[in-house]
Structures are given as C-alpha cells and as structure tokens.
Amino acid sequence: MIVLSVGMPRAGSGWHYNLIHDLMEAAGYTDARIIREKYRLQSILTEVNCNIGVLSVRRMGMVSVPALMGKNFVIKAHAGPSASSRLLQRLGLLRITYIYRDPRDAMLSAFDYGQRALQKGRPNAFSHLIDFEKSLDFMMEYVRIWEAWTQEKDVLIARYEDLLTDYDGEVKRLVQFLRLDGSRAEVQKVTGKYRPGAAEGQQGLHFYKGKIGRFRESYTAEQQAMLKEKMGGYLSKMGYEL
16 A cells, blocks of 8 residues: 655655654654665656656556565655545555645745755755746646545545644544554654644754745735735635635
8 A cells, every 4th residue: 555645845745754654664664765675666756755746557567566576655746636646545555645735835935946056055945936037837737636635535635734723633533534643652753743843953843834824925016916916716615715
C-alpha cells in the first residue's frame, strides 16, 4: 500500500506529509527513503519528502513495484490526479490525502520563499516568481489542481487553516482515514510531535508557521481586486471570504 500525500505548494504540505509519514511508520510502514534506495527510485522520488512529481504511468508504475511486493510507504506530490492514480486506487494499492490553503496566502508565501532563496544565492523552485503576475499565474495552476482533487473519489481533503485551528479534529479525521488506532501510544506520540506550537526550536518541524490572511496586509487594493477577479469563484468553493 502507498499513501500519497498531495498538497498545494506552500500550504503546509510538508507538515502534512511528515505527520502522515510518521503516523504510518508508527503503524509499521517502511520509511519511504529506504524504499527509494532499495528499489532504485532516485530518478523519480526526491531525496527530501520523496516527492514523485507528476503521477504519470511510468512513475506510478515504478512506485507500485514495491507496493505489489508487500511494502507499505508514504510519498508526496503537488500534481493533479491521473488515470494511473485512479487505477492504483481501484486496485487497493493507493490511498490519497490532499491539503490546500487560501491560495492568496500560498501565493504570497511562494513568492517570499523564492525571493529569500534568490537573495541568499541559492535559487529554489519558486525563485522564478519575480512579480505579482507570474505568482498569480503559477498559483492558478494549483487552484485548478485543487478543483480536480475535490472531484476525485475516496480522497481525504484537508485545509491548512483547519489543521492550525482544529488540530485534534483534523487529526482524528486523518487517523480514521488511514485506518489507524488513535488510542495507541505510538500514534498519540506522533500527533503530539506535530501539534502546532509543540515543535518550537526543533529544526525541520516549522510547518505551521504560515499566518492566516497575511495577503490582506501585503497586497495592494488593486492586487486584491485582481485576485478576487481571477480566484473569486474558486475561493467561495474553498470556504474563504473574498
């Protein structure tokens, strides 16, 4: 069995992936990094968070090999659903979660993160977002991916803001979806580790730092009007105020 943790970029997807990965590891799943090395999947899974990229026939076929051999592990993606992901779901080899965030905040976070990396001389995947228009075009792609995932069957959809404000409720939903026993000490230890505020000072656990609604104080009235025009229909469906 593969658990695929999908998320909108800069939407707590790293936090969600690590929470899921450690929950499943506590339940006996293999660390995905071990699977990556043992089955020579370095060409399709990133070293950090084992991100598969696109859910293509080739890539999904390659990761299904260890699953067919009885290995259980968690991988990550930002991509939209595909015929291959649906097939593996139907075969009982794939379980999928998806997390999103107010795309206006995610867009701002992506721009800031990319520019900070650029200033340090270490450009990242967001450093090409050099202005508002490029950032908006980039984020609209992931808004459409959000819509695609919401139309899929048997996918656990979560919001970053809900994970921040109702962590216990969201974790209960997640644990049930993953078919884990929430009363087990090992499960409770993991959920405690990733609770917002619990990881202060622990490197690599600052996944919950994103401020809700920061875009309102960062974007001009004109820019916010453009966001409303482009994203308005989606935002209301996502549960956000315009």
